[in-house]
Amino acid sequence: MDRRRVNGPPGGTTPPCYASTSSGKTHPSSKRTRGANEIRKIFLKTGLTPSASGSAYFELETPPTNHSNSLTNRTPALKLTCTVHGPRPLPRSAPFSPQLLLSTRVKFAPFAARQRRGYIPDSSERDLAAHLETALRGVLIGERWPKSGVDVVITVLEGEEDCPWHALAAGNQNGRTGGWGMMSILSGCITVASAALTDAGIDCVDVVIGGVAAIVRQPAAPAQLVLDPCPSDHEEIIAACVIGYLQSRDEVTETWAKGNITASSDGMGTTPMGFDALVDQAVEAAVAARRVLVEAIREGTEAKIQGSQIDFHAIGAALNIKENAARMRFYRLRKAIEEGEPGATPTKAATTPTKRKKDQANSDEGSAKKVKDEEVVDEAEGGEEGEGN
Amino acid sequence: MAIKPTPSTTTPHPPTFPAHTFAKLAPPTYLTAHLTSKGGPIRPSGRSPTQFRTPTCHAGSLTHAHGSAVVRCGDTAVVCGVRGEILRAEDVADYRPKAVEEEERVDMEMHSFQKVTKEKREDSEEMACLGLLVPNLELATGCSPTHLPGGPPSTLAQTLSQRILTLLHTSNLLSIHDLRIWFRPPASPPTRQGQEHEVMGEEEEMAKAEVKAFWVLYIDILFISLDGNPFDAACLALLAALRNTRLPRAWYDADRELVLCSDDPAESKQLHLYDMPVPLSFGVFEGDEEAKGKKWILADMDGFEEGLCRENITIVVGEEKRVVRIEKDGGGSFGGRDMRGLVELAGQRRMEWIMILRNGLP
Numbered sequence: 001m002d003r004r005r006v007n008g009p010p011g012g013t014t015p016p017c018y019a020s021t022s023s024g025k026t027h028p029s030s031k032r033t034r035g036a037n038e039i040r041k042i043f044l045k046t047g048l049t050p051s052a053s054g055s056a057y058f059e060l061e062t063p064p065t066n067h068s069n070s071l072t073n074r075t076p077a078l079k080l081t082c083t084v085h086g087p088r089p090l091p092r093s094a095p096f097s098p099q100l101l102l103s104t105r106v107k108f109a110p111f112a113a114r115q116r117r118g119y120i121p122d123s124s125e126r127d128l129a130a131h132l133e134t135a136l137r138g139v140l141i142g143e144r145w146p147k148s149g150v151d152v153v154i155t156v157l158e159g160e161e162d163c164p165w166h167a168l169a170a171g172n173q174n175g176r177t178g179g180w181g182m183m184s185i186l187s188g189c190i191t192v193a194s195a196a197l198t199d200a201g202i203d204c205v206d207v208v209i210g211g212v213a214a215i216v217r218q219p220a221a222p223a224q225l226v227l228d229p230c231p232s233d234h235e236e237i238i239a240a241c242v243i244g245y246l247q248s249r250d251e252v253t254e255t256w257a258k259g260n261i262t263a264s265s266d267g268m269g270t271t272p273m274g275f276d277a278l279v280d281q282a283v284e285a286a287v288a289a290r291r292v293l294v295e296a297i298r299e300g301t302e303a304k305i306q307g308s309q310i311d312f313h314a315i316g317a318a319l320n321i322k323e324n325a326a327r328m329r330f331y332r333l334r335k336a337i338e339e340g341e342p343g344a345t346p347t348k349a350a351t352t353p354t355k356r357k358k359d360q361a362n363s364d365e366g367s368a369k370k371v372k373d374e375e376v377v378d379e380a381e382g383g384e385e386g387e388g389n
Numbered sequence: 390m391a392i393k394p395t396p397s398t399t400t401p402h403p404p405t406f407p408a409h410t411f412a413k414l415a416p417p418t419y420l421t422a423h424l425t426s427k428g429g430p431i432r433p434s435g436r437s438p439t440q441f442r443t444p445t446c447h448a449g450s451l452t453h454a455h456g457s458a459v460v461r462c463g464d465t466a467v468v469c470g471v472r473g474e475i476l477r478a479e480d481v482a483d484y485r486p487k488a489v490e491e492e493e494r495v496d497m498e499m500h501s502f503q504k505v506t507k508e509k510r511e512d513s514e515e516m517a518c519l520g521l522l523v524p525n526l527e528l529a530t531g532c533s534p535t536h537l538p539g540g541p542p543s544t545l546a547q548t549l550s551q552r553i554l555t556l557l558h559t560s561n562l563l564s565i566h567d568l569r570i571w572f573r574p575p576a577s578p579p580t581r582q583g584q585e586h587e588v589m590g591e592e593e594e595m596a597k598a599e600v601k602a603f604w605v606l607y608i609d610i611l612f613i614s615l616d617g618n619p620f621d622a623a624c625l626a627l628l629a630a631l632r633n634t635r636l637p638r639a640w641y642d643a644d645r646e647l648v649l650c651s652d653d654p655a656e657s658k659q660l661h662l663y664d665m666p667v668p669l670s671f672g673v674f675e676g677d678e679e680a681k682g683k684k685w686i687l688a689d690m691d692g693f694e695e696g697l698c699r700e701n702i703t704i705v706v707g708e709e710k711r712v713v714r715i716e717k718d719g720g721g722s723f724g725g726r727d728m729r730g731l732v733e734l735a736g737q738r739r740m741e742w743i744m745i746l747r748n749g750l751p
Contacts, residue, residue: 004541004542004547005525005542005547005550006523006524006525006550006551006554007520007523008474008476008520008523008605008607009476009480009481009519009520009521009605010482010520011476011477011480011481011482012476012480013474013475013476013605014474014475014477014648015474015475016473016474016475016637016639016648016650017475017647017648017649017650018637018649018650018651018652019642019649019650019651019652020651020652048466048613048614049464049466049531049532049533049613049614050464050614050616051464051532051533051534051614051615051616051692052531052532052533052534052614055614070652070653070654071637071650071652071653071654071657072652074452075452076452076453077452081530081613083530083531083532085531085534085537105531105538105539107530107538109468109470109527109609109611110470110472110525110607110609111451111453111454111457111470111472111609112453113453114453116472116474116607119525119527119542151531151537153530153531153537153538155530155531155611155613157451157468157611158451158452158453
């Protein structure tokens with residue numbers, strides 16, 4: 001018993017038991033309405049928690065429900081918030097670390113799932129956090145912050161379900177205790193954490209995006225490969241795979257596959273469905289999600305730039321160029337970002353207006369704000385060579 | 390707002406500080422400078438001392454909760470979810486059923502306000518005894534750099550949870566009538582032949598309706614972002630979520646000895662809120678060394694101001710500016726005379742909140 005929280009009645013309580021489900025009467029399950037190659041719409045926004053270094057909110061589109069006449073089988077939409085704190089100095093007691101220490105935490109809100117979840121972290125949350133850490137560690141340029149740490153905290157406000165509701169109610173989960181919903185949640189976590197890290201201005205080699213693909217089978221139909229499976233849409237999921245993908249470098253930082261992949265290639269389908277195909281499809285899903293991520297980062301950065309008045313005079317003075325030249329460089333860079341290929345440039349620009357402290361400051365040029373803006377131009381001149389390492 | 394130290398002989402240009410550097414270096418001076426500015430006292434956020442932030446509220450966005458709300462108040466953002474679970478009366482240790490009738494609820498609405506007050510208080514006591522309201526407030530979501538997860542809930546989180554629990558019980562916001570699940574055995578049992586004999590023997594006893602179970606409301610309040618005044622934001626989220634709560638119709642199934650619920654949304658019932666207790670938190674700022682003896686009352690403080698005020702006051706007002714609760718700590722510069730004005734102000738805020746709650750809900 002946790003004495004530091006308000007506890008429920010000592011006798012214990014049970015979640016409501018619905019008459020319709022316990023009597024075996026079921027509603028028809030929802031069906032996937034989008035194509036096999038389509039992912040759900042994503043809403044992504046950065047900067048929701050101003051006091052954190054970086055933050056982002058992620059939401060998947062609410063699936064259309066054609067039977068909203070029941071309280072039991074409303075389909076949830078994945079909702080995540082992420083905050084990034086740091087980089088900040090490690091406590092004095094901590095041993096020396098030449099790299100940025102990353103710590104990730106994933107927590108489900110008590111109302112995130114059908115069963116009320118407690119406040120004490122459970123194994124699935126620790127599992128998600130470990131996977132997320134692997135995915136993010138590969139993109140952070142850790143050696144730029146020795147002796148520092150960064151915390152990535154994700155709260156799952158609403159999770160994804162593991163299987164169709166009627167199967168859950170009937171107690172028949174097809175042996176699907178594995179938690180397919182976790183796969184989508186991890187993919188969302190990777191994307192939202194990436195957006196928040198960029199918002200915090202922590203240098204990354206690229207943005208990492210999560211993608212999920214699964215091999216599913218409807219009754220009396222051959223197995224099929226789909227992107228971004230919503231577990232409550234599918235009768236049976238045979239295997240699923242989550243990846244964390246860097247598009248501009250074509251690298252994968254995290255892979256998590258589950259299920260029986262060989263079982264699907266039993267000659268029923270014509271397309272190959274091995275592990276490679278599954279990963280390829282997950283990459284496809286990640287590429288599709290990337291556009292949303294880049295757009296969200298761009299919006300967030302624009303809001304930041306507009307929020308701060310740029311003093312081109314000071315920038316010009318610092319760079320030994322005329323005020324107008326500084327202004328032109330800035331707009332040229334911005335134009336390049338807006339029109340350019342969604343490769344390295346936007347992410348780079350997004351990481352530049354950071355809260356990094358430069359000591360070559362301020363006595364003659366003026367404010368810290370000016371220094372911040374100066375970096376935008378500064379690093380644009382530096383080009384992309386500095387990016388990759 | 391900039392400060393210019395006396396120029397030394399070596400540097401031709403004295404260093405100037407932008408406002409936020411000044412605020413970090415000398416917070417009390419910074420705030421005092423704002424409050425003593427020529428155009429009348431104004432806070433760094435641009436508000437006047439007694440002006441509060443206008444909240445926004447969005448209800449019913451969570452699927453798995455019976456009621457939910459998202460509230461944003463300046464840079465403080467809160468999500469509240471209310472979820473009902475069932476407590477069976479037989480699971481309550483030494484539960485003594487009170488002599489209440491199911492019909493009482495109908496009568497109650499006809500009673501005058503004063504008569505009902507005593508009953509309400511008794512109801513609240515019973516609710517507290519049974520533990521039917523379980524509010525928990527979680528700050529460890531990374532909502533601010535000082536509240537990171539890992540470890541037990543912070544002192545602030547524990548205090549706030551307890552304050553909300555107390556407010557729920559003292560304000561008589563909810564009535565236990567909404568949370569009781571009744572069982573009324575059929576008056577004439579011959580429909581079921583197998584059981585006829587048994588039921589006939591106990592007819593005297595069984596004909597009376599009895600409370601078989603209760604709804605327990607788990608109220609979870611999560612902070613997404615924290616910039617001062619967590620209590621007020623949490624309360625608004627709580628009120629909005631409770632207003633949004635619809636509990637399914639529940640009944641006791643004697644054959645299966647289970648409480649069953651109906652999944653038909655049309656049969657679900659909204660919780661009845663008997664009052665709308667609205668809190669307003671203030672801080673008393675005493676100025677820096679130069680402004681000795683002066684004090685300012687700052688309503689609805691943000692995170693920066695909260696760090697500078699030692700004396701905090703929270704006034705909760707209910708209907709017709711009835712003071713539900715006053716909480717005060719940290720100093721003695723503020724007396725009963727000043728309190729009257731604050732109650733007035735809290736009353737104004739209540740009207741504003743009620744408008745927001747009405748418009749923010751479908």
